[in-house]
Amino acid sequence: xxxxxxxxxxxxxxxxxxxxxxxxxxxxxxxxxxxxxxxxxxxxxxxxxxxxxxxxxxxxxxxxxxxxxxxxxxxxxxxxxxxxxxxxxxxxxxxxxxxxxxxxxxxxxxxxxxxxxxxxxxxxxxxxxxxxxxxxxxxxxxxxxxxxxxxxxxxxxxxxxxxxxxxxxxxxxxxxxxxxxxxxxxxxxxxxxxxxxxxxxxxxxxxxxxxxxxxxxxxxxxxxxxxxxxxxxxxxxxxxxxxxxxxxxxxxxxxxxxxxxxxxxxxxxxxxxxxxxxxxxxxxxxxxxxxxxxxxxxxxxxxxxxxxxxxxxxxxxxxxxxxxxxxxxxxxxxxxxx
Amino acid sequence: xxxxxxxxxxxxxxxxxxxxxxxxxxxxxxxxxxxxxxxxxxxxxxxxxxxxxxxxxxxxxxxxxxxxxxxxxxxxxxxxxxxxxxxxxxxxxxxxxxxxxxxxxxxxxxxxxxxxxxxxxxxxxxxxxxxxxxxxxxxxxxxxxxxxxxxxxxxxxxxxxxxxxxxxxxxxxxxxxxxxxxxxxxxxxxxxxxxxxxxxxxxxxxxxxxxxxxxxxxxxxxxxxxxxxxxxxxxxxxxxxxxxxxxxxxxxxxxxxxxxxxxxxxxxxxxxxxxxxxxxxxxxxxxxxxxxxxxxxxxxxxxxxxxxxxxxxxxxxxxxxxxxxxxxxxxxxxxxxxxxxxxxxxxxxxxxxxxxxxxxxxxxxxxxxxxx
Ligand SMILES: Cc1ncc(C[n+]2csc(CCOP(=O)(O)OP(=O)(O)O)c2C)c(N)n1
Numbered sequence: 001x002x003x004x005x006x007x008x009x010x011x012x013x014x015x016x017x018x019x020x021x022x023x024x025x026x027x028x029x030x031x032x033x034x035x036x037x038x039x040x041x042x043x044x045x046x047x048x049x050x051x052x053x054x055x056x057x058x059x060x061x062x063x064x065x066x067x068x069x070x071x072x073x074x075x076x077x078x079x080x081x082x083x084x085x086x087x088x089x090x091x092x093x094x095x096x097x098x099x100x101x102x103x104x105x106x107x108x109x110x111x112x113x114x115x116x117x118x119x120x121x122x123x124x125x126x127x128x129x130x131x132x133x134x135x136x137x138x139x140x141x142x143x144x145x146x147x148x149x150x151x152x153x154x155x156x157x158x159x160x161x162x163x164x165x166x167x168x169x170x171x172x173x174x175x176x177x178x179x180x181x182x183x184x185x186x187x188x189x190x191x192x193x194x195x196x197x198x199x200x201x202x203x204x205x206x207x208x209x210x211x212x213x214x215x216x217x218x219x220x221x222x223x224x225x226x227x228x229x230x231x232x233x234x235x236x237x238x239x240x241x242x243x244x245x246x247x248x249x250x251x252x253x254x255x256x257x258x259x260x261x262x263x264x265x266x267x268x269x270x271x272x273x274x275x276x277x278x279x280x281x282x283x284x285x286x287x288x289x290x291x292x293x294x295x296x297x298x299x300x301x302x303x304x305x306x307x308x309x310x311x312x313x314x315x316x317x318x319x320x321x322x323x324x325x326x327x328x329x330x331x332x333x334x335x336x337x338x
Numbered sequence: 339x340x341x342x343x344x345x346x347x348x349x350x351x352x353x354x355x356x357x358x359x360x361x362x363x364x365x366x367x368x369x370x371x372x373x374x375x376x377x378x379x380x381x382x383x384x385x386x387x388x389x390x391x392x393x394x395x396x397x398x399x400x401x402x403x404x405x406x407x408x409x410x411x412x413x414x415x416x417x418x419x420x421x422x423x424x425x426x427x428x429x430x431x432x433x434x435x436x437x438x439x440x441x442x443x444x445x446x447x448x449x450x451x452x453x454x455x456x457x458x459x460x461x462x463x464x465x466x467x468x469x470x471x472x473x474x475x476x477x478x479x480x481x482x483x484x485x486x487x488x489x490x491x492x493x494x495x496x497x498x499x500x501x502x503x504x505x506x507x508x509x510x511x512x513x514x515x516x517x518x519x520x521x522x523x524x525x526x527x528x529x530x531x532x533x534x535x536x537x538x539x540x541x542x543x544x545x546x547x548x549x550x551x552x553x554x555x556x557x558x559x560x561x562x563x564x565x566x567x568x569x570x571x572x573x574x575x576x577x578x579x580x581x582x583x584x585x586x587x588x589x590x591x592x593x594x595x596x597x598x599x600x601x602x603x604x605x606x607x608x609x610x611x612x613x614x615x616x617x618x619x620x621x622x623x624x625x626x627x628x629x630x631x632x633x634x635x636x637x638x639x640x641x642x643x644x645x646x647x648x649x650x651x652x653x654x655x656x657x658x659x660x661x662x663x664x665x666x667x668x669x670x671x672x673x674x675x676x677x678x679x680x681x682x683x684x685x686x687x688x689x690x691x692x693x694x695x696x697x698x699x700x701x702x703x704x705x706x707x708x709x710x
Contacts, residue, residue, distance in 0.1 A: 030544075030545070030547065031545045031546045031547060033546075034546050034617060034618045035545065035546035035617050035618055036617070038545065038612075038613075056546075056547055056551060058513075058516035058547075058551055058552050059483055059513035059514065059516045059517060059544050059547070059552060060516040060517050060518060061517075062518050063516070063518075086481070086482070087482065087483075089482075090482075090517065090518060090519070125412050125463060126412060126413060126463075127412065127413050127441075127460060127461070127463065127479075127481060128460075128466050128481050129481045129482060130481075265691070294680060294681065294692075294695045294699070295684070295691055295692055295695060296680055296681055296684045296692065296695075297466075297684065299679075299680045300460075300463050300464050300465050300466055300675070301412055301463035302462070302463045302464045302674060302675065303675060303677060303679070303680050306677040306680060306699065306703075307680055312702075312706055313702060316702055316705065326705070327698070327701040327702040327704065327705035327706075328698065328701070328702075330701055330705065331697060331698055331701040
């Protein structure tokens with residue numbers, strides 16, 4: 001049951017297994033059939049399950065989500081692919097004004113077991129609209145579950161849980177990690193509510209998700225060379241975010257760094273920090289720090305290395321919450337911010 | 339040719355059954371009642387210019403493609419095979435008309451005078467907008483499919499309000515026809531009778547998806563449903579494209595409202611340098627379309643007319659070789675932007691928040707430098 005797979009293939013496996021198990025599961029999206037998706041995540045599925053269940057859709061994102069809603073009315077469990085993060089906005093209206101609210105609006109009479117897959121995040125060196133992290137827009141919308149994953153195992157079990165959910169789930173797939181391999185046990189199940197603690201450590205809690213998880217794990221290794229222990233938490237679920245796990249951790253470490261690729265303003269890190277301050281202010285030994293994309297549009301790819309949370313930027317924030325020398329403390333000394 | 343602007347829109351549609359054409363693949367010229375009146379000024383010199391323009395467009399495309407394979411550009415959407423559609427329409431425009439393109443209109447950019455450095459910077463990943471749209475009256479590449487059709491329509495609404503006789507032209511693909519934006523653009527353009535041209539290059543594929551997946555009827559036939567007259571032309575026939583675009587522009591300038599042009603052409607290369615077209619189309623189809631090559635066609639036509647083709651080809655070659663050299667220089671001497679430019683131009687006046695993040699980033703960079 002355990003196999004070594006790249007993350008993208010693990011998602012493909014989850015889709016194939018769901019298609020095989022439930023004839024109400026259908027896939028819909030641009031280029032997902034013959035081409036197997038621009039990232040080949042759906043490779044081979046149309047050959048296996050036919051054009052009626054793995055549907056190449058016309059180039060219209062609003063229609064992809066809107067028709068998935070109609071299919072769900074009819075008892076189907078559509079899984080739709082939005083080709084890239086930057087292209088979800090034409091579908092945004094259907095997602096937030098329709099998909100997210102139908103269960104509520106109909107007082108529970110209608111269920112929307114729709115899964116929306118969005119390859120997201122940077123570091124693939126492409127052009128505009130191919131590297132964004134729009135998860136906060138969805139986290140802000142009641143009625144949606146928003147999840148992500150950071151390893152092939154997580155990818156497989158997250159996708160299965162999303163498809164099984166009777167609520168709409170937006171799955172953010174860390175596209176830069178599609179090719180990273182790991183063991184996948186197809187019997188592992190997960191819920192859509194909880195974070196996981198990846199490394200135990202006494203000094204600083206680092207909460208992150210998606211593509212930033214590996215960077216944080218690398219930071220934990222680097223920090224341990226200096227005798228500092230990081231507790232890395234993979235949030236996995238962006239909405240609802242598992243604050244209990246983060247608070248438990250902060251109660252032990254007293255320090256928090258939150259990292260993600262999206263800009264900081266009104267983001268997942270805003271939510272995490274606000275909750276921790278509300279619930280564990282007494283446990284904090286230092287103000288929490290955020291390491292995120294800046295509050296600018298995603299830059300041209302030549303500069304993305306400066307924009308994204310890097311190992312060094314995470315370590316710098318760790319130094320700062322520990323009261324050690326960091327660029328942030330120096331900035332405060334020189335008053336250089338403005 | 340005079341156009342009765344008060345007549346019903348559908349009456350001005352043509353080519354819906356069979357694309358309008360002037361030159362056939364052998365280079366022979368045929369009479370065309372709709373288009374011929376537009377071409378009386380096109381003499382051998384004009385034909386030669388069109389030939390050189392197309393050759394140049396092709397060479398720029400080929401060099402950029404090669405540079406991407408060599409790792410100099412991050413991505414390139416090739417325009418091979420679509421030279422007639424772009425040059426024919428581009429040469430019909432006047433300087434003050436405004437072009438809203440997608441990401442494949444390299445020939446248009448070159449015709450508008452965009453420099454190679456400006457053209458390629460986006461594809462080098464060093465900027466999001468390589469040139470000043472107002473300076474060249476051409477918007478920079480649009481990645482979001484179809485969004486530009488609304489911008490063109492809005493620009494044309496502005497032109498109308500100003501009483502100007504310039505035109506906005508939007509370039510889009512066959513796949514784009516399915517997007518809501520494009521359909522909404524046609525509603526507005528038709529309702530407000532704006533001086534806009536929708537120029538659809540039907541190159542038969544949207545990445546892997548054949549055009550029949552986007553439309554059960556000819557794309558041009560859709561426009562008539564919005565009350566927009568349509569012209570469907572052989573997109574590999576530069577003369578047919580030139581003439582059709584002239585008709586559309588005249589109609590717009592005279593207050594006749596929008597026109598939809600479908601140029602039926604073919605994308606010979608992959609969608610972009612990251613695409614693998616062997617997964618979704620066969621060699622036979624590609625070979626068939628290679629036989630309809632727009633440049634070969636014009637060359638044959640020139641030869642049949644007794645033009646000195648050797649000389650024309652040589653002239654084009656000299657221009658192309660020079661362009662290839664210039665293009666390579668532009669890429670290799672392109673500047674890497676400084677990191678802190680990330681924070682520039684988010685707002686016309688930086689917010690406190692962005693100024694702080696800029697300072698923070700600079701301090702961070704300095705601290706890293708201090709360490710190494
Ligand atoms: C809103 C949106 N959805 C999806 C994409 C991804 N995408 C880029 S090009 C393309 C195909 C476009 O086909 P077409 O409109 O025919 O133009 P062509 O590329 O053939 O010139 C797709 C699906 C995108 N850029 N924008």
